Amino acid sequence: MIEVHEISKSFGPTRALDAVSFTVAEGEVVGLLGPNGSGKTTLLRILTGFFPPDAGQATVAGVRLADDPFEVRRRVGYLPERNPLWPEMSVARFLSLAARIRIPDRSTHAERIAAVTRECGLEDVAGRAIGNLSKGYRQRVGIAQAMIGRPHVLVLDEPTAGLDPAQVLELRHLVAGLGGRTTVVLSSHILADVASVCDRVLILQSGKLVLAERVDALRREVVRSGELVLRTRGAAGALGTLLAGLSDLRVRGIESDGRGGLLARLVQVEPEAAAELALEESAAEIARRCVAGGWPVLEVGPRRRTLEDVFVELLGGER
């Protein structure tokens, strides 16, 4: 549905995109991740025909951007990052305008307006001026206009920014419901959004695509650290003696867990390919030793990283 080949774009001396290539299959939901200034919005603006790239080619919904940006705009629904709307317009008038511009067939306007109003939960505010709506409702209006023309591709730039947790959940639900029918590209800072609704993530950094990975693969990265934790109660010196006898693990450190107990971190001496399985074996061994030695086992097992840890690690940054 989307094919991007070696796209580059500069603003003066700043290189916003540097030879980015990727493809998105039909019906796929793709998350675009990256720190501020990494080129996410520039990439999305190119895909929506706002401006052309300096170099490279892109094909969106079967149309080459360079050939017919106008037709691309007809096939792509776009929610810009700032979600700009005309504050004095009522929701109904705005959706009517969007329908008249996006849908050539006039007879379907009323039905499409009713449909997106319902899908985005805008029934109660249809008559109100957009400027008087809450941030959440405004975001829904922005998504409604993007969806109104049944686009082949839906591009959402930071759709959850500024929403409260309940609204974020609603939005995730809405986007997840589109998957399979509509190709969706969404950018976000929030990994949880991407993890919950996307099939795949693209990670941009300084204008370069540094990772394109399926989300389930990313989830596996979470435990691929070769580290094990034990939480118990007692004297730190005695615990060190207890753990020193393990053959394949090395104590990295023992510290207070902040709740009157101890937290011990251990790493594999020789990291293996089947790390997870080996770690679970080691955990079972530690548990047995503790029980034998009369140590209460509050927690023991492989250390799980957050997706954020993985993200930062992949980008080579530090927390």
Next chain:
Amino acid sequence: MRVGALLRKELHALFGQPLLYVVGAFFLLLAGYYFYTDLVFFVTFGFGENIFENFFQLLFVDLRLVLLLTVPLLTMRAFAEEKKLGTTEMLFTWPLRDGEILAAKFLACALAASALLAVTVVPLLWLHRQQAYPPGPVAAAYLGLVLMAMSFVAIGLLLSSLTDNQVVAAMSTLGVLLLLWVLSWNESAGESGWLSWLPRLSMFDHFEGFARGVVETRDVVYFACLVAFGATACLQVLGARSWRGSRLAPTLVGLGGLLVALGFAGAFGERWNARFDLTPERRHTLSPHTRRILERLDADVEIVAFVRSADPANAWTTGLVGRFAEASPRVHVRTVDVNRNPAMARRYGIDAYGAVVVARGDRKRAFRQANEEMIAGALQDLGRARPLSVALVPDDLDAAGALDRGREFKALAGSLVDQGDVVRMVAPGAGPGEADVAVVLGGAGAWPMSRVAAFEAWLARGGRLLVLAEAGSAPELAAWLARRGADPQPEAVLDPDNRLHGGEGVSMRAFPPAQTSADTAVPAPAGDSARAVASGLDQGVLLSLARPIAPGPDATTLLASGSGSWATRDLDRAQRGVASFDTTVDARGPFPVAVAQEWPVGNGSPAARMIVVGDADFATDGFLDFLDNRDFLLNSIGWLAGDDDLVALRGRRKEVGREQFFLSAAQAREALALAVGVLPLLSALVALALVVRRRLAR
């Protein structure tokens, strides 16, 4: 359809928001102010003459300035606000072409500006109801204003697309428009060198034709070029978001090329210019008065027009004399080229191109610049056994004073001479001599009984008398006039509703009695031939410090004051404009101010005729061209001379509305209330209602 949808959005953003109505109130207040002040200036300093030159041209030039100040306020938000809100990103990623976005914004702003202009038509319609004027030139001017508004809008949109700050957009638009306006201010500065083409770009020059009622294609092309320039440059700015690398240089070259193309288009417009003059031609038909004179012709008359080949004025002269030939078989017309036939010109004593000679037998009269009235007068004069002799009777005792008094009536004397009459000034104290008609100018100073007796005897011999009786005229004269059935009263008539707006407080517009509303107090003998003197004068006669004339039982009232008028004896306070109605001494109007009297003299002579008017100022040079003053005087002299059948048929000297406009004090108040009060207030109220509605919706 997409443009339609966008246009609806733009129109809603303009007409559904208070801004347009706030700007509208400002616009209408300024336009109304100019309407009122130009109108007052026109009737007070322009004497209400030639409404197109002295009122409409000023008004339209002022309206252009108002438009220049307001259009930037309408266009400033077009792109600047979209950029600030970020909604340009929405528009540019919707399936829209830049041209469609621009077209919708342009049409919406042009419609808003046209709507404001349309409201300024309301005071003009009001004016038309007061006194109808030909609408052609006004329509041409509005076409010009709309074209100019469109070019203002195009420039405003261009500058709005260059910034995201509305104030910057408005101020820069104003600056550019002012620059385009002032280019022609100092024409001599750019006379030589490359600056010489600058004034040709000025909007000032290109609007002037429209303001005069002339539509020229080169002016239309100029404004169309401005719109094209603004729109093309604006599209370049909108398209700049997709520039790759530096395209500044090619764009500048492209815009330069466009300017050159516009220059060529302008030159082309100059070369193939078509001109449509919407100013009304004076009716090119002879008046009923002239036709009656032609019907009475009892001998053949030759009219010779002396022209020069290829003179553009020929058509006018030959057309004029041709109409006389068409109207009567007794009139024979010849056209003589002065250069080819100098001997003929010498024989007729002609030394000017365009001269006309009217000849009957061996009598002839020549005119350097002829008009219909002159030729008709000559025909009437040559038909008489001898010309009508009119004596002007000044009222002062010494000769120098009499001469001064006579000088004030030069225009009247000129009009009589044009008719072919012989006009002569009577020496102070002398009688009318052998004159056919005597005109007493004021009647102040001494009138010994002997002089009164001389006039009485002259009347008995068939003399005819017109008395212009100023306040303070001689008591002997007044007593004699009273005996003859037209008694001049000592008071002055004040008519606040019918006074000239901005003029002196004692000015007054008098109408024939049938036209004064609720007028039953002034009966007139039916079937009296004298009624025709004033009955056709629907514009009325402008008098100054007039005195009532009490008519005798069989006298005919020619003119009367309005129903709201009153008479005061305090002439001093009246003249200073501070008089107020005093129920104990002052009398309520209406009052007759001009009266005609006819009485038999026996011994086979025709009846004696006399007209007494309670004012002399109205016949002086300063007043003669107001309203129907001149026609009233010439009709009076015509009736006195016995040309009864011609009196009612006199062609109007001036076309009412176009060439003569009168504004009473009451009308001026109405104009002020409508143009400066009602219209801006309505606009402000709509703005207020929208603000309140928005507050309530929150």
